[in-house]
Amino acid sequence: xxxxxxxxxxxxxxNLRDRRTLTSALIMGPIFGPVLFxxxxxxxxxxALDDAESSMELPVVGQQYAPNxxxxxxxxxxxxxxxxxxxxxxxxxxxTGVHDVVLVVPEAFGEQLSxxxxxxxxxxxxEANSQGEKEARRARNALYAYNQQLASIRLxxxxxxxxxxxxxxxxxIDVSTPSGRSAILLGMMSYFFIFALLMxxxxxxxxxxxxxxxxxxxxxxxxxxxxxxxxxxxxILAACVFMAASLxxxxxxxxxxxxxxxxxxLGMTPNFGLPVVALAFLLLLPFILLGASLMxxxxxxxxxxxxxxxxxxxxxxxxxxxxLVVSILTLRPQIEFMFVPSLSQHLILVDMVKNEPLxxxxxxxxxxxxxxxxxLLTWVCARLYRREGLLG
Amino acid sequence: xxxxxxxxxxxxxxxxVRGVSFEAPDGKITGLLGPNGAGKSTTLRVLYTVLKxxxxxxxxxxxxxxxxxxxxxKNIGALPHGAGLYPHLTARExxxxxxxxCALDKSEIDDRVSSIIALxxxxxxxxxxxxxxxxxxxxxxALARALVHDPQNVILDEPTNGLDVMATRSLRRLIxxxxxxxxxxxFSSHVMQEVAALCDDICIIANGQVxxxxxxxxxxxRTGQDDLEEAFVAAIQLVEGEA
Numbered sequence: 001x002x003x004x005x006x007x008x009x010x011x012x013x014x015n016l017r018d019r020r021t022l023t024s025a026l027i028m029g030p031i032f033g034p035v036l037f038x039x040x041x042x043x044x045x046x047x048a049l050d051d052a053e054s055s056m057e058l059p060v061v062g063q064q065y066a067p068n069x070x071x072x073x074x075x076x077x078x079x080x081x082x083x084x085x086x087x088x089x090x091x092x093x094x095x096t097g098v099h100d101v102v103l104v105v106p107e108a109f110g111e112q113l114s115x116x117x118x119x120x121x122x123x124x125x126x127e128a129n130s131q132g133e134k135e136a137r138r139a140r141n142a143l144y145a146y147n148q149q150l151a152s153i154r155l156x157x158x159x160x161x162x163x164x165x166x167x168x169x170x171x172x173i174d175v176s177t178p179s180g181r182s183a184i185l186l187g188m189m190s191y192f193f194i195f196a197l198l199m200x201x202x203x204x205x206x207x208x209x210x211x212x213x214x215x216x217x218x219x220x221x222x223x224x225x226x227x228x229x230x231x232x233x234x235x236i237l238a239a240c241v242f243m244a245a246s247l248x249x250x251x252x253x254x255x256x257x258x259x260x261x262x263x264x265x266l267g268m269t270p271n272f273g274l275p276v277v278a279l280a281f282l283l284l285l286p287f288i289l290l291g292a293s294l295m296x297x298x299x300x301x302x303x304x305x306x307x308x309x310x311x312x313x314x315x316x317x318x319x320x321x322x323x324l325v326v327s328i329l330t331l332r333p334q335i336e337f338m339f340v341p342s343l344s345q346h347l348i349l350v351d352m353v354k355n356e357p358l359x360x361x362x363x364x365x366x367x368x369x370x371x372x373x374x375x376l377l378t379w380v381c382a383r384l385y386r387r388e389g390l391l392g
Numbered sequence: 393x394x395x396x397x398x399x400x401x402x403x404x405x406x407x408x409v410r411g412v413s414f415e416a417p418d419g420k421i422t423g424l425l426g427p428n429g430a431g432k433s434t435t436l437r438v439l440y441t442v443l444k445x446x447x448x449x450x451x452x453x454x455x456x457x458x459x460x461x462x463x464x465x466k467n468i469g470a471l472p473h474g475a476g477l478y479p480h481l482t483a484r485e486x487x488x489x490x491x492x493x494c495a496l497d498k499s500e501i502d503d504r505v506s507s508i509i510a511l512x513x514x515x516x517x518x519x520x521x522x523x524x525x526x527x528x529x530x531x532x533x534a535l536a537r538a539l540v541h542d543p544q545n546v547i548l549d550e551p552t553n554g555l556d557v558m559a560t561r562s563l564r565r566l567i568x569x570x571x572x573x574x575x576x577x578x579f580s581s582h583v584m585q586e587v588a589a590l591c592d593d594i595c596i597i598a599n600g601q602v603x604x605x606x607x608x609x610x611x612x613x614r615t616g617q618d619d620l621e622e623a624f625v626a627a628i629q630l631v632e633g634e635a
Contacts, residue, residue, distance in 0.1 A: 006492040010481075017480035017521075216476030220538065223440035223470040224493050225462055388443055 003226045007234025011204065012241060021203040025242045029199030030249035033192025034257040041261050056135055059083035061090055062105035066121075069105070069146055076142045087122065094124045100132035101125040101139055116154070177355075187327060189353070190346040193250055193284055194319045198291050200246025201239035202312050205295035208235035209390075210308040219391060232296070232385040236378055239292040247284055251277045271355035279352060283345055286367050289374030290341055296381050300390065322346075338365035341373055393418050393576055394439060394545055399448035401434050408434045410600040411448065416578040416593070418544070421571050423591035424580040427628060431600040432580040433473055436549050439578070440470035452545055469543035473550050475534040479523035483514060483533045486522060487540050494541035508536045511569075513562060527554035535563075546570055548579035552586060564590055584624045598628040 015021040061083040063070055070080050083102050084093045090102040104122040112119035121143065125136030152162035212218040222228065255277050258270060298315055302308040319342035326343060333347040344366035351358060384390065394416040401409040409431040416422035424432045437443040439450055441461040449456060455463035477486050484505060491501045509518045512532050517525070522533060531551060539546065548567075552560045567590055570577050581587050587594055588608055596603040596611070604611055604627045608620070615630075617623040 002495060003493055006489065010478075010489050013485075014478055014480045212476075215479075216472070216474045217478060219437070219440075219442055219472040220470060220475045220490075220534065221493075222442045223465060223468060223472070224490060225466040225495075225541075226493050227462065391442060 003230040004234045007231055008238050011235055011238030015204055024203055025200035025246045029196030029246045030253050034253045038257050045265050055079050057081050058103055058139055059099045060103045065107055065109045066105045072146045073142055078142060090124045094126050101136045187350055190349040191320050191323055194342055196250035197243045197247040198316050201243040201292050201295055204239040204242055205299045206308040209300040210302050210305050214305050228385045229382045232382050236292045236296055240288045243288045243291055251281055270353050272353055276352050280349055283348055286370040287345055290370055293374055293377035293381050297377055300384050338362045339369045341370040393453055394578055395451045397449045399438055399445040399450055401445050408600055412602055414595045414605050416576050418576045419574045420592040421577045421590050423587035423594045425587045425594055426597035427582055430597045432597055433549055436547055436580055440468050440547055441465055467544045469538040469546045471535050471538045471548045471551055477522040477530055477533055482521050483518045486533055487537045490537045491540045496541055508540050512536045528559040545576045550580055584620050588620050596627045598631040601631050603627040603631040
């Protein structure tokens with residue numbers, strides 16, 4: 001017990017003095033997620049506001065042939081600007097990205113309209129360009145509305161109720177709650193927590209295996225009258241403490257970021273108060289043992305500090321895979337998923353943020369299976385630490 | 393008291409140690425001498441229990457290094473070749489860490505660490521972090537660390553490598569002090585003069601085998617060479633001639 005504690009406290013002290021460990025555990029991990037998150041959310045808010053309120057500019061070729069249409073478009077907050085000189089120029093302008101979308105009104109437009117022949121206009125856009133696609137959609141919608149309006153006027157002029165043109169009225173009702181909508185965007189949050197947690201212990205895991213070996217401090221350590229199991233346990237526990245600190249900081253920084261984000265503007269009110277922060281911390285705690293032992297295990301197979309860094313970067317990404325698969329297939333939480341670490345934590349966290357009732361059985365399975373796998377990996381680490389190959 | 397009985401050790405296809413036997417008694421300095429790659433380090437690593445021999449036995453004060461390795465380690469102070477320190481800890485903290493791991497009494501640790509620091513004359517840099525220490529400073533701290541629990545058997549793998557004349561001399565004085573205190577000192581080197589200056593017994597190893605295990609005078613007689621360096625070369629040729 002004393003050996004174990006001695007190793008533990010030495011590793012804590014040693015790593016608190018190591019700028020690289022501190023940066024990755026207490027700054028990189030906890031800050032990276034929230035900053036990226038704030039950036040993405042801000043962008044979505046900007047774009048959402050863009051759609052509704054801001055005016056858009058629409059270059060038009062041949063404005064003089066359709067003065068009424070131009071007035072109609074301007075009434076829909078679309079500013080008409082001078083387009084290229086001719087239709088060929090319009091296609092080029094869109095291709096080269098000078099304009100996202102260009103409307104061309106041919107000379108015959110007025111004549112066709114008065115002859116009740118469907119009057120032709122051309123809308124140039126680039127479907128491969130998402131910004132252009134949005135503007136084209138808006139222009140198209142405005143043109144349909146004008147079309148609709150003219151049709152109604154023509155029917156009315158012939159004594160027919162324009163409503164005969166709308167036999168069906170589709171009314172869409174969105175049942176998602178503001179908390180539910182948040183889950184889509186906040187779904188990536190759980191990965192940031194796992195990422196921060198792993199970052200927190202990464203350098204300790206390297207230092208206690210490949211690092212000790214490269215420095216030449218492993219051999220004298222192993223020649224002391226202590227059992228290797230106690231050494232590795234002390235080291236893994238020290239990594240766990242750094243991971244827990246990193247996780248807590250990450251949760252707190254998300255809490256602060258979400259407080260200052262105008263999420264209501266996106267119709268979201270995530271359930272992420274302090275009680276949820278505390279619950280999320282407890283939920284992710286079992287993952288810490290798994291993360292620490294997994295990283296120690298991987299690092300103990302590597303030959304050098306550099307090689308360990310390369311492999312552990314892969315370990316940082318691994319927990320995303322199950323989350324990604326489930327997100328792409330949009331699977332709902334099932335009991336089988338709760339046996340998969342990282343996925344179970346993700347699904348339960350999403351439910352928490354959605355403010356849905358939590359499934360106690362799911363939580364119990366998640367905690368137990370993650371702890372069991374962590375304990376197994378720790379045992380494997382202790383076994384490996386007894387190998388001669390450890391010395392490299 | 394260190395006993396080595398016909399140990400073998402291979403790494404893959406390389407048969408590094410082929411039946412090495414010798415004894416290092418208490419109160420004497422035993423030198424393990426041999427050219428680079430002769431199997432000295434491998435033999436010593438078996439003794440401080442980080443490697444397991446493929447065949448044969450070795451014991452420290454009667455404790456087998458494989459069967460009872462924890463007991464064997466209790467009585468060893470080992471300075472492996474190129475031993476590293478923890479750069480973020482001070483020299484004193486490095487030494488105290490080992491004192492704690494060796495389960496010294498808490499109340500004794502500070503005194504014990506201070507006295508070993510005085511013994512090795514490292515007071516000047518004892519409270520500096522070891523990052524950036526010179527090779528000589530590092531070796532002294534590593535040695536202090538290995539001796540902090542006052543072990544009966546001291547195993548030093550090429551301890552004078554990279555040390556200047558002054559540091560080498562103070563290390564020699566320390567080794568002699570250990571001998572006078574009745575300790576068993578076993579150290580390896582590839583420099584004949586160094587071994588000759590200190591050792592009571594010399595075990596010359598070449599090609600993973602013991603060429604000669606005798607006192608300095610015995611080696612001179614058996615090789616028929618008066619000059620030590622010539623004696624060393626002659627002894628090595630004995631083994632390599634057979635191979």
